[in-house]
C-alpha cells in the first residue's frame with residue numbers, strides 16, 4: 702500500500718496508460734479521480750477500481766479548457782478534501798509535419814497536450830502549497846527529447862513539457878512539492894495503434910517499431926504505471942525536476958530508420 706491515504710487525480714484515465722495508472726494507484730491505497738473527456742471509458746475505469754475494492758470518482762473533463770480544469774480541481778477537493786498527486790497524462794496524437802499542419806490542429810494539440818498542464822498545475826498548487834506537500838507527474842515522451850518527423854506539434858509539446866517540469870520543480874520545491882516527467886517510447890495503446898493504422902501497412906509499421914526497441918517489444922501501459930507509482934510514492938521523496946525515460950533502450954540505440 703505505497704499510496705495509502707493519498708488522493709490522486711489522473712487525466713486521460715479512461716484508457717491506456719492513464720487507466721493502468723489509475724488501477725495501480727488504487728490498488729496501492731490511493732483514492733483516484735478519473736478525469737477524462739470520454740464518459741463511457743472513464744466510468745469503466747471507475748467500475749473496475751470499485752469492483753477491486755478501491756476508491757474512485759470519475760469527473761468528465763476536457764483538459765484543453767481552463768475552466769474545466771479549475772472545476773476538476775474544485776470537485777476533487779470537494780469529494781476527497783485534498784490532492785496529493787496530480788498525474789497529467791491526457792494527450793492526443795498529431796500526425797502532421799510543420800509544412801502542412803493547420804492552425805486548428807496546432808492549436809488543439811498544444812491546448813490538450815501542453816496548456817492543460819499549466820491550467821491543472823496552476824489550479825492545484827494552492828491546496829498543495831497549503832498542505833506543504835504534493836507530487837506532480839507529467840507525461841512527456843522520448844519524442845520531446847529526440848524529435849519526431851511528421852509529428853511536429855506533438856513532439857514540440859512534449860519537449861515543452863520537459864522544460865515546464867524543470868521550471869515548475871524549481872518554482873515549488875520550497876513548498877514541498879515534487880515535479881517529474883516521464884518519457885515513454887512506444888507503448889501499446891489506442892494512441893499508438895492509431896498511428897500504425899494511419900500507415901499503408903499497419904502490421905509492418907508495428908514490426909518496424911518493435912525493432913527500434915532493443916528489448917524487443919513495445920512498452921505496456923503497466924510498465925509506465927509502475928514508474929509513475931514509484932515517482933508518486935514517498936520512496937521518491939528526494940527526486941524532483943527529473944526526466945525519466947522508459948523506452949526499452951530505444952533512445953540509446955536511436956535506430957530510427959524504416960527497414
Ligand SMILES: NC(=O)c1ccc[n+]([C@@H]2O[C@H](COP(=O)([O-])OP(=O)(O)OC[C@H]3O[C@@H](n4cnc5c(N)ncnc54)[C@H](O)[C@@H]3O)[C@@H](O)[C@H]2O)c1
Nearest residue numbers: 713715716717718738763764792840842887888890891892
Ligand atoms: N502510447 C505511446 O506510445 C506513448 C508514447 C509516449 C508518450 N505517451 C503519452 O502517454 C500519455 C497517455 O497516452 P496513451 O497512449 O495512453 O493514450 P490513449 O489515446 O490510449 O489514451 C488517452 C486518454 O486521454 C483522454 N483524452 C484525450 N484528450 C482529452 C482531453 N482533451 N481531455 C481529457 N481527456 C482526454 C482519452 O479519452 C483517453 O482516455 C499521453 O500523454 C501520451 O502522449 C504515449
